[in-house]
Amino acid sequence: MFLFELPYLMTLPQNSFAAIQEDVRMVTFDCFISYGGNRFSVPWMFAGIQVWIRISSLHFIEVYSLYNILIAAH
Numbered sequence: 001m002f003l004f005e006l007p008y009l010m011t012l013p014q015n016s017f018a019a020i021q022e023d024v025r026m027v028t029f030d031c032f033i034s035y036g037g038n039r040f041s042v043p044w045m046f047a048g049i050q051v052w053i054r055i056s057s058l059h060f061i062e063v064y065s066l067y068n069i070l071i072a073a074h
Helices: 002-008
Strands: 020-026 032-035 038-041 050-056 061-064 070-073
Touching: 020 032, 032 050
Parallel strands: none
Antiparallel strands: 020 050, 032 038, 050 061, 061 070
16 A cells, blocks of 8 residues: 555745643742643742643743743743
């Protein structure tokens, strides 16, 4: 089947694809969010407030305020 389908297959792109997952978290009063069993620091102004996070398959986390402003990156 592979030889039959080979002329119809596209080549893969040179750049790797980074999958991104988004989620909402509540910042604790000691200024941390929890994800995947780890705690990540957030600026003190966001203690007790909801934030949203973007988790990349390249192993970094970005934390955004509800106004879509980047407030921390790990």
